Amino acid sequence: METRIRAVHYLNQFFGRIGGEDRAHTEPLSRDGAVGPGLLFQQIFGREVEIVGTIICGDNYFNEHMGQATDALLSLIKGYEPEVVLAGPAFNAGRYGVACGAVCEAVTRELGIPAVTGMFRENPGVEMFRSLVYIVETGGSALGMQDAAKTMAGLAVKLAKGEPLGSPAEEGYLARGIRKNIFASERGAARAVAMLLRKLEGEPYTTEYPMPAFDRVAPMPPIERLGEATIALVTSGGIVPKGNPDHIESSSASRYGKYDISGIMSLSPQSHETAHGGDDPTYANEDPHRVLPLDVVRDLEREGVIGRLYPYYYATVGNGTSVANAREFAREIAGELVRDGVQAVILSST
Amino acid sequence: MALELGRIPVEDVEWGRRTLMEGKVLRINREELIEKAGGGDPRITSIDADIARPGESVRIIPIKDVIEPRVKVNGRGGMFPGLISGVETVGEGRTHVLEGCSVLTVGRIVGFQEGMIDMSGPGARYTSFSRLLNIALVIGVKEGISQHEHEEALRLAGLRAAVYLGEAGRGVEPADVRHFETKSPFQLNGGERDLPRVAYLYMLLSQGLLHDSYLYGRDMKTVLPTLIMPTEVMDGAIVSGNCVSACDKNTTYHHQNNPIIDELYWRDGKDLHFVGTVVGNANVTLKDKERSADYAVKLVEMLGAAGVVISKEGFGNPDADAMMYCARLEEKGIATTIITDEFAGNDGKSQSLADTTPRADALVSVGNANELVMLPHMDKVIGDVKIIEKMAGGQPGSLSERGITAELQVIVGATNELGFERLSSREE
Numbered sequence: 001m002e003t004r005i006r007a008v009h010y011l012n013q014f015f016g017r018i019g020g021e022d023r024a025h026t027e028p029l030s031r032d033g034a035v036g037p038g039l040l041f042q043q044i045f046g047r048e049v050e051i052v053g054t055i056i057c058g059d060n061y062f063n064e065h066m067g068q069a070t071d072a073l074l075s076l077i078k079g080y081e082p083e084v085v086l087a088g089p090a091f092n093a094g095r096y097g098v099a100c101g102a103v104c105e106a107v108t109r110e111l112g113i114p115a116v117t118g119m120f121r122e123n124p125g126v127e128m129f130r131s132l133v134y135i136v137e138t139g140g141s142a143l144g145m146q147d148a149a150k151t152m153a154g155l156a157v158k159l160a161k162g163e164p165l166g167s168p169a170e171e172g173y174l175a176r177g178i179r180k181n182i183f184a185s186e187r188g189a190a191r192a193v194a195m196l197l198r199k200l201e202g203e204p205y206t207t208e209y210p211m212p213a214f215d216r217v218a219p220m221p222p223i224e225r226l227g228e229a230t231i232a233l234v235t236s237g238g239i240v241p242k243g244n245p246d247h248i249e250s251s252s253a254s255r256y257g258k259y260d261i262s263g264i265m266s267l268s269p270q271s272h273e274t275a276h277g278g279d280d281p282t283y284a285n286e287d288p289h290r291v292l293p294l295d296v297v298r299d300l301e302r303e304g305v306i307g308r309l310y311p312y313y314y315a316t317v318g319n320g321t322s323v324a325n326a327r328e329f330a331r332e333i334a335g336e337l338v339r340d341g342v343q344a345v346i347l348s349s350t
Numbered sequence: 351m352a353l354e355l356g357r358i359p360v361e362d363v364e365w366g367r368r369t370l371m372e373g374k375v376l377r378i379n380r381e382e383l384i385e386k387a388g389g390g391d392p393r394i395t396s397i398d399a400d401i402a403r404p405g406e407s408v409r410i411i412p413i414k415d416v417i418e419p420r421v422k423v424n425g426r427g428g429m430f431p432g433l434i435s436g437v438e439t440v441g442e443g444r445t446h447v448l449e450g451c452s453v454l455t456v457g458r459i460v461g462f463q464e465g466m467i468d469m470s471g472p473g474a475r476y477t478s479f480s481r482l483l484n485i486a487l488v489i490g491v492k493e494g495i496s497q498h499e500h501e502e503a504l505r506l507a508g509l510r511a512a513v514y515l516g517e518a519g520r521g522v523e524p525a526d527v528r529h530f531e532t533k534s535p536f537q538l539n540g541g542e543r544d545l546p547r548v549a550y551l552y553m554l555l556s557q558g559l560l561h562d563s564y565l566y567g568r569d570m571k572t573v574l575p576t577l578i579m580p581t582e583v584m585d586g587a588i589v590s591g592n593c594v595s596a597c598d599k600n601t602t603y604h605h606q607n608n609p610i611i612d613e614l615y616w617r618d619g620k621d622l623h624f625v626g627t628v629v630g631n632a633n634v635t636l637k638d639k640e641r642s643a644d645y646a647v648k649l650v651e652m653l654g655a656a657g658v659v660i661s662k663e664g665f666g667n668p669d670a671d672a673m674m675y676c677a678r679l680e681e682k683g684i685a686t687t688i689i690t691d692e693f694a695g696n697d698g699k700s701q702s703l704a705d706t707t708p709r710a711d712a713l714v715s716v717g718n719a720n721e722l723v724m725l726p727h728m729d730k731v732i733g734d735v736k737i738i739e740k741m742a743g744g745q746p747g748s749l750s751e752r753g754i755t756a757e758l759q760v761i762v763g764a765t766n767e768l769g770f771e772r773l774s775s776r777e778e
Contacts, residue, residue: 131699167776175777179698179718181758182776183475188689188769189609192659192714193548196687197621199712200546200657208715208774209692211708212701251595251742252693252720252757277594277742278666279634280558282497319742320595320666320759322695322720 004050005160008080009038010073010087010103012096016056024095026058028072030079037145041086044153049160053080055103059095062102069099070106077107084160085111089118089148090125092140097125104133114159116173118148126174134159135174229343232310234333236318236326237291237350238276239267239284248317250277256316256329258336261309266295278319279350291348310342318349351442352531353425353581356524360450363401363483369515371522376451378485378515387487387511393503396490400732402454402469404481407729409473412464412737413762414455414501414593415508416479416601419448419515422585429516430509430586432567441532441581446519452482452603453515455508456733457489460500460560464741465596465762473725476764478771479603486732487511497559505591509602530615532579535625535653545623549655550610551646551675552578555592555599555663556631562591563600563663565629571638575630575646577653580611588629592663595742597719597759598691598767600663609770610659610689625653632663632671643674650684657685662767665693665719669705680709687712691765692775694718696757702775716766717773719743719759726753 013019013026015036034042034051042051055076062069077085085107087100097119104115118136119126126135134155138148151172158165168175184191191208198205223229240248246257264271267288274284274291284291292313300306314333318326337345359374366377384397402408422428425443428435454467467479474480489507491500535547554563556570563570565578565588578587588605611627618624630646633639650658658679662672669690676686688710692702698718735754738744743759758764765773 165778168778177699178778179692179694179702179775180778181717181721182774183772184774185772187609187772188714188716188766188774189613189659190769191774192610192661192687192689192769193613193617193622195712195714196548196657196659196685197546199685199687200548205712207711207713208776209690209702209713211706211710212703214701214706247746249745250740251759252696252745254745280561282559318666320693320720322693322700324695324697324700 005048005084005157006052006080006082007049007084007086007156008077008082009034009041009051009054010085010100011036011038011054011056012099013056013058016054018056024058024060026056027061028055028057028069028076030055030076037149040145040149041153044149048157052082057099059099062099063095066102070102073103074106074110078111083113084156085113085115086152086156087115087117089136089138089145089152090123091138091142091144092120092123094124097123098128101125101129101133101135105129108133114156116152116156116159118152121174130174131177136172137174223344226306227304228307230308230310230341231297231306232337232342232345233292233294233297233313234345235292235313235315235348237284237348238274238317239272239288239292239315240275242271242273244275248275248315250275250317251320253317253321254325256314256333258312258314260311261294261313262311264294265298267292276317276319276350284350291350293346293348297346310337310340351579352529353441353584354444354527354529355584356423356444356446356527357449358446358519358522358524360448360483363451363485369518371518376448376515376518383511383514386514387507389507389510391503391507393491393495393499394489394507395492397507398488400486400488402484402486402732404469404483406469408469408732409466409728409735410454410456410484410486410732411466411735412456412459412733412741413467413596414460414464414504415590416603416762417453417508417512418603418606419451419453419512419519420586420606421446421516421520423520427585429513430589433506433564433589434509434513437566439582440585440587441579445585446522446524448516448519450483452479452484453508453512454484454486455489455504456486457504458491459737459740460497464593466738466760467762468725468728471726471728473723473761476758476761476771476773479762485515488733501560501591505589509589530581530584532581545621547625547654547656548614548622549625549650549653549658550614550627551630551650551658551660552627553630553632553660553662553668553671553675554588555668557634557667560592560594561664564589564591570631571633573631575628575642575649577649578627578629580615580627583608583611595665595719595759596762597764598663598665600766600768601763604763604766604768604770609768610661625655630675632668634667639671639674643671643678646675647678647682650679651682655684660686660688661769662688662690665691666704669703673705673707673710677707677709687714689714689716689767689769691716691767692718693720695720696722714769715775716769716771717758717764718775719757719765721758722755723758724753724755
C-alpha cells in the first residue's frame with residue numbers, strides 16, 4: 001500500500017475562510033483536510049502528500065497572545081501527526097507573516113519536523129525568522145499564489161523525504177545566514193582563475209563569500225581618576241594555570257576560565273602556560289607575562305597608578321573561535337565585571 | 351628557461367630487498383629508508399616506517415608534513431635546495447615525479463597543531479592525501495629537545511626520505527613528460543598581447559613554530575616578497591614548516607603540486623597570459639604586514655598584471671595580510687580573487703573572516719573549517735589517536751566509542767587555500 005506524506009497547513013482567518021478583519025480575533029481551531037489555498041497545494045502535491053488537517057488562527061489573536069496561541073496551535077498540529085508543516089504563504093501581510101514564522105519555528109524546534117512558509121521579502125516576519133526557518137520568497141500579494149505554492153510544495157516534499165537541498169536560489173527560499181560545506185564540481189584553484197577572468201572581462205560573477213558588515217565599537221572616554229579605579233585583566237591569548245584545568249580548546253574555544261589571582265604577584269612557567277594553538281607557544285610558555293602582564297600591573301598597583309587589580313582574571317583562546325562564542329563569553333564576563341565595580345579592562349591577545 | 355616534468359605513476363608500494371620501481375610498483379628497502387631518513391641526526395632516537403593504502407581502514411595521526419618523492423634528472427641544483435641540496439637555483443632541466451605516493455612525517459605531537467588523514471570512510475572524502483599510497487614515518491626524538499628542534503628534525507627527515515625514494519625514478523622512462531616554460535613577462539610574442547595579463551600572489555605563512563615556510567632554506571619571516579619561477583616550486587624550492595590547524599596549511603606536497611600554478615600554466619596563451627608569480631609572507635607584526643603588502647604590490651605592478659589570484663595560508667591573523675594585499679592591489683586598479691577558507695563556527699552562523707575589506711568582492715571559499723565531522727573508528731592507527739583531544743579542531747570528548755567527532759580543521763589539507771580540493775561553502 002502506498003503511504004502518503006502527512007502534511008498540516010497553517011492559515012489565518014482570511015485564507016482559512018473564517019472571515020475578514022472583523023474575525024481577526026478568532027482563536028486557534030482546526031479543520032480536517034485542506035482549506036482555501038490548501039486545495040491548490042493538494043493539487044500540486046498529487047498523491048505524494050496528503051494535507052490531513054488545516055490549523056487556523058486570527059492574526060490579531062496570534063499577535064496579541066503569541067505564547068498561548070503558539071502552544072495551542074502546536075497541540076492541534078501534533079494531533080494530526082504530520083511529517084511536514086506548511087504555513088501561509090503570507091505575502092506582504094505583516095501580522096500573518098509573523099504568525100507563519102513563529103508557527104514554523106515552534107514546529108521545527110518542538111516537534112522536530114520540517115516546516116516551510118512563504119513571504120514577500122519585506123514582510124517583517126522575514127527579518128524575525130529567516131535565520132530559523134525556511135521562508136520561500138513570494139510576490140507581494142495573493143496574485144503570486146500559484147508560484148508560491150509550487151515552490152513551497154517542492155521544498156516541503158524534499159524536506160519531508162530528507163532529500164539534499166540545492167542552494168537557496170535553486171530551491172527558492174531566503175538564505176538563513178548559515179554557512180554549509182558542499183563539494184563543488186571544480187577545485188578551488190580552477191574556480192578562482194575562472195572568476196578572475198570573468199572579473200577582468202567585466203562579465204558577471206558571484207563571490208562565494210560576500211563581505212560581512214563588521215561591528216565597530218566606539219571607544220569609551222578615558223578614566224579620569226585611574227588611581228581609584230579597579231582594573232581587570234582579560235585575555236584571548238590562552239594563559240591558563242598549568243595543566244589547563246578548564247580544558248579550554250587550543251582552537252575554536254567553546255569555554256573560558258576565571259582564575260583567582262588575589263595575592264599572586266607574578267606568573268612563572270611552573271604556574272602558568274598557554275593553551276593557544278594559533279601561534280608559536282614557546283615565548284608565552286617561557287614567560288606568561290608576555291601575554292598576561294600581571295607583573296607590570298602589580299607594579300602599577302603598588303605605585304598607586306591604578307586603584308587596585310580585580311582579584312580574578314579571565315582567559316580564553318581566540319584561535320578560530322567563532323564570533324558567536326566570543327560574544328557570549330564577553331557578555332557573561334562583562335556582566336560580572338560591571339557587577340563587581342570594575343571600571344576598565346586590559347584586554348590582551350596574541 | 352624550461353622544466354620538463356616526467357610523470358611516473360606508482361600504483362602500489364611494497365617493502366623489498368632493494369628500493370626501485372618495478373613496473374608500477376615502488377619497492378622499498380625499509381631499513382635503508384629508515385637510515386636515510388634519519389640521516390645521522392642525533393636528535394632522532396627512533397623511526398618506524400609503515401605503508402597506508404587508499405581504501406584501507408587506517409588512520410594516521412598526528413601528521414606534520416606530506417612530501418612527494420621527486421628526483422632532479424638533469425639541470426642545475428637538486429631537490430629541496432637550501433635544506434637538502436645546495437643553494438643553486440632550480441626549475442630548469444628535467445625532474446621525475448613518483449606520482450601517487452607520498453612520505454608522511456608522523457610522531458609525538460610538537461604543539462597542538464598537527465593533523466590527521468583517514469585512508470577510508472567519510473574523512474577520506476575531504477583530502478586528496480587519502481587517495482595516495484602513503485609511506486608514514488613515525489619519528490621519535492630525544493627527550494628535552496626544544497619544540498623548534500623537534501619540528502626541524504622531523505621536517506628534514508621527511509625531506510631526506512622523499513629524496514631517497516625519488517631516486518628510484520631517476521632511470522625510469524616516464525609515462526608522460528610535461529613541458530613548462532617561463533618566459534620573461536617583458537618580452538611578449540604577438541598572440542599574447544590581446545590576452546589579460548594575470549599574476550599569482552603566493553602568500554606563505556611565516557609566524558613562528560609550526561607556522562613557518564622556507565624558500566631555498568630561508569625562513570620566510572626574513573624574506574621580502576620576491577619573484578619566483580613556477581618551475582622552482584615544482585623542484586621543492588618552497589618547503590612547509592607548518593601544520594597548525596592542518597586543514598589550511600600548505601604541506602610540501604601542496605607546494606610541489608600547486609594547483610593555481612597548474613591552472614595558470616594550462617590556460618596560458620589560451621585565455622590569459624601568465625606573467626609571473628610573487629611569493630609573499632604573512633608575519634605577525636603590523637609593520638611587517640604593511641612592508642610585505644606594499645612590496646608585493648609593487649612587484650605585481652612591475653609585472654604589468656591586470657589581475658591577480660591571491661592564495662592565503664592559515665586563518666585569523668593572516669586574514670589581515672590577505673585583505674591588505676587585496677585592497678592595495680585593487681586601489682591600483684589590479685583585479686583580484688582571493689582563495690580563503692572560513693571559520694564560521696560549528697553551526698555556520700558566525701562571520702567567517704577576522705578581517706575584511708569592501709574591495710574583496712571576488713572570493714573563492716574552500717569550506718568552513720569549523721564544521722563538525724564524524725569519523726568512525728579505523729581498524730589500525732599509525733601514531734596515537736588520543737592526540738585528537740589536544741589537536742586544533744578537537745576537544746576533550748572528541749574521542750568516543752563511536753569514533754572521532756571534531757572540526758574539519760583536523761584533516762590535513764581539507765580546506766587548503768591553494769584551492770587543491772573541491773570543497774566549498776555557501777549560505778543556506
